[in-house]
Amino acid sequence: MLDFPNAKINLGLYITEKRPDGFHNLLSCFYPVKWTDALEILPAPAMRFDMTGLPVPGDPETNLCLKAYHLLQQNHDLPPVHLHLHKVLPMGAGLGGGSADAAFTLRILNKMFELNLTAAELENYARQLGSDCAFFVRNKPVIATxxxxVFEPITLDLSGYTCVIVYPNIHITTAEAYASITPKEPTCTMNLLLKQDVKVWKEILVNDFEAALFPKYPELPQVKEKLYAAGASYASMTGSGAAVYGLFEGEAPANLVFPGHYLIWKGLL
Known part of the structure; x- marks a missing residue:
């Protein structure tokens, strides 16, 4: 069975509180985009996992796809499978690619072996694998807290916009991103912010990580400024970086180019 785990972007990202467990509480809108990996799972005589595409650092045995399989196996009699992941989404980009791979593994296994798990049950498994994994179970725009x-559905349709995502080959770890963050509550509710016209978001919708990371990585604000100069209605870093995206009403300019070592994706939302 073949499926295509997709990325997400953050529309605003506020770090509101440090938790007793060492994590942070946040407030953001998660919005799915159509830039994808490819994940195929097939029945096999023995367990097997392999990857192609972008290199993934670390031991393959710790990959989230395998962790998702073993997590389900704790409660369900899963036979061996061959998992093949073709990695397209860059890591350390704030796009949620690894989380999507894990959630899609759960979804495919649930369907393949007729486990009949509900979306809520799959989300509970996904929460054990990573903070934003559960989003990719339903894969619809939400306000995340x-x-x-933890998700609140939101009616937000950006289907008339083209999204351009620029990844300047800078890998930012979660620990590095959070090191310079001082949590604070936003002054306005996310629902109210997102109800404003997209062109107004430039003035009101903030990713808290930008203030911490832009001085350290000047390529990031340069990308953001270039997207605005090209006519983006809104531009922002996504997640804890380092990808930066721009939302263009209608088509994005055909002559929008970046240095050759940057990864670029462009598509309709």
Whole structure:
């Protein structure tokens, strides 16, 4: 069975509180985009996992796809499978690619082996794998709170916009991103912010990590400024970086180019 785990972008990201467990509470809108990895799972005589595409650092045995399989196996009699992940989404980009791979593994296994788990049950498994994994179970726009794993549905349709995502090959770890953050409550509710016209978001919708990371990585504000100069209605870093995206009403300019070592994705939302 083949599926395509997709990325997400953050529309605003506020770090509101440090939790007793060492994590942080946040407030953000998660919005799915159509930039994807590819994940195939097939029945196999013995357990097997392999990857192609972008290199993934670390021991393959700790990959979230395998962790998702073993997590389900604790409560369900799963036979061996061959998991093949073709990695397209960059890591350390704030796009949630690894979390999407894990959630889609759960979804595929649930369907393949007729486990009949509900979306809520799959979300509970996904929460054990990563803070934003559960978002990719339903894969619809939400307002995310707490660790990024508690969701409130939101009616937000950006289907008339083209999203351009620029990844300047800078890998920012979560620990590095949070090191310079001082949590604070936003002055306005996310629902109210997102009800404003997209063109107004530039003045009111903030990613808290930008203030901490832009001085350290000047390529990031340069990308953001270039997206605005090209006519983006809104531009922002996503997650804890380092990808920066721009939302263009209608088509994005065809002559929008960045240095050759940058990864670029462009598509309709």
């Amino acid at each position: 707490e660790k990024g794993d």
